Amino acid sequence: GTQCAEKAQARIDELTGSAEWPDIVKKAEARRQARGWIERARMLIENKKPENARTWLQKVIDGYPGTPEAEEAARLMKQLD
Secondary structure, eight states: OHHHHHHHHHHHHHHHTSTTHHHHHHHHHHHHHHHHHHHHHHHHHHTTOHHHHHHHHHHHHHHSTTSHHHHHHHHHHHHHO
16 A cells, blocks of 8 residues: 555656656646547537538647547548548
8 A cells, every 4th residue: 555655656756856747747738638629529520510620630630740639630530531
């Protein structure tokens, strides 16, 4: 129990104290935003508004290249064609 918690805390301290931390946070925020855009596109697809959906998917593809979100957006985009 405690050893696990201590290890986790040490890892958190190591991460939050590192120079990459702001970058890690930025990436997490960005991916959360990208997921939000994908959800919005999905809703538009369900509401039969593929053109609007396409706009949001394109934003994800352009804004977050190389992420799993961009790959998912590209997949959804193919289904629209």
